[in-house]
Amino acid sequence: MTGSGPVIATRALVKHFGPVRAVDGIDLTVRRGEIYGFLGANGSGKTTTVRLLLGLVLATSGEIELFGRAMPRSAGDVLHRVGALVEGPAAYGHLSGTTNLMLLDASARLPAGPGSGGRGRAARRARVSEAMDVVGLGAVGRRRVSAYSLGMRQRLGIAAALLRQPELLVLDEPTNGLDPQGIREVRQLLVELNRTGTTILLSSHLLAEVEQLCTRIGLLDRGRLVLQDEVATLRAPTGRTLVVTPDADAAHALLDGRVATRAGDRLLVETTDAAALNARLVAAGIRVVELGPERRTLEEVVAARTRERQAGEVAR
Amino acid sequence: MIRVELVKLLRRRRTWIAVGLLNLLPTIVAVLLAVTGIAPRPGQGPAFLAAVQANGSLFAIAALAIVLPLFLPVAVAVVAGESVAGEAQAGTLRYLLIRPVGRTRLLVAKLVAASVFVLLSVLTVVVVGFVVGRLALGNAPISQAMISVSGTVLTPGQIAWRTVVAIAFVTFSMLGVAAMALFLSTVTDSPQTASLGAMALLIGSSLLLTVDAARPLQPYLPTRYWLSFVDLYRDPVLLSSIERGVGLQAIYVVVLLGAGWANFATKDVTS
Numbered sequence: 366m367t368g369s370g371p372v373i374a375t376r377a378l379v380k381h382f383g384p385v386r387a388v389d390g391i392d393l394t395v396r397r398g399e400i401y402g403f404l405g406a407n408g409s410g411k412t413t414t415v416r417l418l419l420g421l422v423l424a425t426s427g428e429i430e431l432f433g434r435a436m437p438r439s440a441g442d443v444l445h446r447v448g449a450l451v452e453g454p455a456a457y458g459h460l461s462g463t464t465n466l467m468l469l470d471a472s473a474r475l476p477a478g479p480g481s482g483g484r485g486r487a488a489r490r491a492r493v494s495e496a497m498d499v500v501g502l503g504a505v506g507r508r509r510v511s512a513y514s515l516g517m518r519q520r521l522g523i524a525a526a527l528l529r530q531p532e533l534l535v536l537d538e539p540t541n542g543l544d545p546q547g548i549r550e551v552r553q554l555l556v557e558l559n560r561t562g563t564t565i566l567l568s569s570h571l572l573a574e575v576e577q578l579c580t581r582i583g584l585l586d587r588g589r590l591v592l593q594d595e596v597a598t599l600r601a602p603t604g605r606t607l608v609v610t611p612d613a614d615a616a617h618a619l620l621d622g623r624v625a626t627r628a629g630d631r632l633l634v635e636t637t638d639a640a641a642l643n644a645r646l647v648a649a650g651i652r653v654v655e656l657g658p659e660r661r662t663l664e665e666v667v668a669a670r671t672r673e674r675q676a677g678e679v680a681r
Numbered sequence: 682m683i684r685v686e687l688v689k690l691l692r693r694r695r696t697w698i699a700v701g702l703l704n705l706l707p708t709i710v711a712v713l714l715a716v717t718g719i720a721p722r723p724g725q726g727p728a729f730l731a732a733v734q735a736n737g738s739l740f741a742i743a744a745l746a747i748v749l750p751l752f753l754p755v756a757v758a759v760v761a762g763e764s765v766a767g768e769a770q771a772g773t774l775r776y777l778l779i780r781p782v783g784r785t786r787l788l789v790a791k792l793v794a795a796s797v798f799v800l801l802s803v804l805t806v807v808v809v810g811f812v813v814g815r816l817a818l819g820n821a822p823i824s825q826a827m828i829s830v831s832g833t834v835l836t837p838g839q840i841a842w843r844t845v846v847a848i849a850f851v852t853f854s855m856l857g858v859a860a861m862a863l864f865l866s867t868v869t870d871s872p873q874t875a876s877l878g879a880m881a882l883l884i885g886s887s888l889l890l891t892v893d894a895a896r897p898l899q900p901y902l903p904t905r906y907w908l909s910f911v912d913l914y915r916d917p918v919l920l921s922s923i924e925r926g927v928g929l930q931a932i933y934v935v936v937l938l939g940a941g942w943a944n945f946a947t948k949d950v951t952s
Binding site: 382416419420421422423440441444445447449451452453454455456457458459460464468469471472473525 | 682684685688689692693694771772773775776777778779780781782783947949950951
């Protein structure tokens with residue numbers, strides 16, 4: 366263990382692919398025990414960053430540390446503490462799900478020591494069958510992967526990431542291809558894993574999912590980290606109160622000068638004291654349908670911080 | 682990791698289909714020879730085919746000479762070309778590397794698996810050739826002596842050790858093909874491209890061997906000494922070509938594997 370420093374830390378990380386700056390000076394910090402939501406549009410550099418973290422792609426400049434150890438130099442020492450799902454699952458179609466995991470587990474030796482779960486064949490078998498059960502594939506473990514559905518493959522990919530009970534999970538779109546129940550199951554699984562101490566980096570475009578799960582987010586736009594903050598801070602009350610009323614005109618007249626915006630029967634009022642505002646409206650005989658402090662959704666936060674794509678600009 | 686690669690190789694149906702097809706051609710030749718009784722005249726057609734009518738055991742060596750120019754290198758190029766590019770195409774390469782399997786280690790394991798495939802192919806061709814020859818062709822007693830390519834008599838013991846050396850030589854020659862395909866396999870993410878690239882090199886080399894104007898180049902072409910294993914059946918053994926063949930293949934293997942390693946160790950894996 367390397368103390369309580371950040372699990373992932375990058376400094377001025379840059380990656381060029383030819384003339385393209387796919388990653389342009391990123392300082393990413395993921396702390397122990399977090400569920401970190403990694404957001405960004407297609408082509409914003411999320412996957413490249415994840416590949417850089419895992420040593421698959423080599424940085425043009427900048428530094429990466431996992432568990433306080435420099436990557437990719439220490440890859441052999443730290444990557445066994447990491448489980449990852451990068452750009453979709455992959456497996457050998459002609460082999461069964463269980464055999465795939467057995468081979469994957471056997472392909473790299475675990476370091477000796479407590480918590481490693483043992484190196485023997487029996488330990489491996491137990492590990493694999495546990496991982497298959499956790500993702501709900503226990504019953505189809507012996508079936509060839511080529512006969513798996515998209516959702517089953519996704520589950521197999523998650524099982525592969527969980528195989529060694531990693532301290533850090535790096536998951537790229539983990540709920541891709543899953544049905545609503547599957548999505549719920551994965552979400553519960555992640556919450557449960559996080560509760561038992563697993564740090565999770567979750568990259569996703571599903572803002573609602575990130576909003577529900579993550580404690581902190583990092584937002585990428587065109588290779589730059591434009592935002593990195595606690596979800597609670599980002600979604601904190603904005604200092605305005607939302608009022609929905611059928612008597613919008615009367616309310617507007619009553620609160621003249623303090624109404625920030627008005628759209629139909631929805632007013633945004635410059636006050637943090639929702640209770641006093643409510644009392645005042647009711648005292649004036651104005652009917653109130655809804656009233657409460659305004660919070661921005663993650664979608665609004667993201668939209669405010671990223672530049673809109675130009676027509677024809679899919680990715681850089 | 683090496684064990685894992687071997688399991689992957691041996692559990693693939695394609696491996697066994699390749700080995701089966703590799704043995705099909707010599708078997709067809711043996712059956713045709715047996716049915717028609719028309720053997721090529723000495724000095725024509727594939728090596729040793731003239732002698733097998735009299736002694737079916739020799740078909741083991743003839744079978745090797747039949748598959749060596751094309752079939753064997755194709756099979757080797759397919760398997761070795763697939764090794765890294767196949768993992769890249771299937772997406773499993775990234776999961777192996779983050780397990781983590783060191784890149785050098787992965788390459789070594791792939792090389793060992795490809796070598797095992799080469800040895801497996803060569804050995805089955807020899808064994809199947811021997812059995813088919815015994816069954817379909819002249820069933821002279823195994824102990825019967827053989828007339829060497831030079832016209833003298835070789836005892837079965839002499840034939841046996843020369844055949845072992847021949848197997849080793851052919852296997853080593855095929856490692857050159859494997860190294861080429863493996864190198865290309867680290868360059869491209871398409872296994873077909875890697876296999877066909879290696880094949881193109883071999884076909885080019887074979888072609889240049891038939892062009893007189895290319896004579897200055899010929900001693901350096903990878904396929905130049907492949908069929909020199911026939912020299913092992915001369916009496917006394919003519920070693921010069923064998924030695925040159927081994928030396929040349931060694932250079933190809935070292936250079937190509939070095940290039941493959943240098944490329945793969947610093948490559949961005951974006952598959």
